[in-house]
Amino acid sequence: MPRFQYRAADANHRIVKGQIEALHETDLVTQLDRLGLTLVRASVVTKHKRAVKSLTQQELINFLFQMEMLMRAGVPILTALGDMRDTAASTEAQHLSAGLYERIQSGETLAAAMDKYPGIFSEVVVNLVSSGEVTGNLPEVLRELVRALKWQHEIAAQTKKMLMYPAFAMTVIGIVVVFMMMYVVPQLTTFLLSMEQGVPIQTRALIWVSDLFLKYWWALIALPPLLIAGVVALAQANPGVRHFLHFLVLRIPLFGEVLKKIILARLTDTFALMYGTGIPVLDGLGHCRKVSGNLVIQDAIGRVIERIASGTSISSSFAAERLFPVLVIRMLQVGESSGALDESLKNVSYFYTREINESIGKAQAMIQPIITVAMGLILGWIMFAVLSPIYDSLSKMKT
Structure with a gap:
């Protein structure tokens, strides 16, 4: 995911400089808007894609739980992943959310996107999510997955x-x-x-x-x-x-x-x-x-x-x-x-x-x-x- 160097203005019209990762400039504008900033100028620093190594069992449980709660509340999957990326407690979870967001935005299903991270999502998880997407019961499937992973933990x-x-x-x-x-x-x-x-x-x-x-x-x-x-x-x-x-x-x-x-x-x-x-x-x-x-x-x-x-x-x-x-x-x-x-x-x-x-x-x-x-x-x-x-x-x- 590209890293942007930006100049933005806050509510008092003061210039703020910084760097932030975003999928593209539109995503950068959205992220800055959530911070109360208005983009003035931005440039790409690097387009290096960082591989997500793994999540701990507890991090995976928290990730799926957040996704389940947002989707059960009616939040679209892309919006949910964007929110999870912006509020992630760890760098790995942030990059995972961003990676899933990018793949789903390019046309992949959630299960297909998860399948690209075999070190995090097992074959069982991918198949269950795929079944939930087909039946339209994904929030319930995620809830059961969280329960099962908690029990195993x-x-x-x-x-x-x-x-x-x-x-x-x-x-x-x-x-x-x-x-x-x-x-x-x-x-x-x-x-x-x-x-x-x-x-x-x-x-x-x-x-x-x-x-x-x-x-x-x-x-x-x-x-x-x-x-x-x-x-x-x-x-x-x-x-x-x-x-x-x-x-x-x-x-x-x-x-x-x-x-x-x-x-x-x-x-x-x-x-x-x-x-x-x-x-x-x-x-x-x-x-x-x-x-x-x-x-x-x-x-x-x-x-x-x-x-x-x-x-x-x-x-x-x-x-x-x-x-x-x-x-x-x-x-x-x-x-x-x-x-x-x-x-x-x-x-x-x-x-x-x-x-x-x-x-x-x-x-x-x-x-x-x-x-x-x-x-x-x-x-x-x-x-x-x-x-x-x-x-x-x-x-x-x-x-």
Whole structure:
């Protein structure tokens, strides 16, 4: 979008100079008029088009919410985008609004304009907006999009919160173990080995681990990131390994089941949204398959699509994959038979939302005692290995 250098007069006929981005001189006049200025002279400084990198999830929610509110109030799309450009809270949002404005003004639809920004608007968002434009129900589609994105943002925040405590606790445990092995145990090693009686096996094991930390500390530091990098590279190069890792993720104790519920909740919520806006079942499931983010779930959805395409009912197709519990399958069956599948899908999404909240609460309640026990076992082993030979020595001295 061009940047103009301008001279303008305010209400008191004083000359004001400045620079501002505008699509063309007419747009510049409109923007200055909103500022209470009258254009005197303008010249183009640069025509450089700045690429919009991305928006945060919260910025995207705010952007779509503002668009929905303006359009629901009856404001034309170009006017709405112009207002959003002029009042944008961030430079990225300003350039996005301006880019959409320019493309729509040149004759593109809103969905086609959004499709030019794949790093911001997903394929699902573009298809939903396109459906809303065709049906004339764009404000309602935007409202549902905002709701869905808010829900996904909240679930992501809850999941991060659930993972923060174990990550912090494991870091503390690691620091304590390293300190004990590299500073405390070496100072006790000479004393323990100087005892006349034999050193117990647990003490020898502790000394061996301490020596390992002292001699190969550099390898212990480098090993975890190297292993992670190796696994990631192998997964990228080998689809079979990638599929196996995605399978293992869903089997992680505590976290795997929560992650599976989050994926299925997002899937059903997106499917309900797309089906409710008039997108065909197979197309909707195809888009949901792409956004699931897990190869195991993607393969299952692919088989569901094949069954539905061959004439099997939606509920029976999902039941064959055993992705959902019996209660969810029953809800889908009722929705199909009553012709209210979109409502049934919304109920399924609500069901999973409650399940996710309960599962996260249970996981958080279990994580703390598990980590406490693990820390106690590690420190207990160290204390036992150090104190047991000392206690044996004192016992022999008494006898």
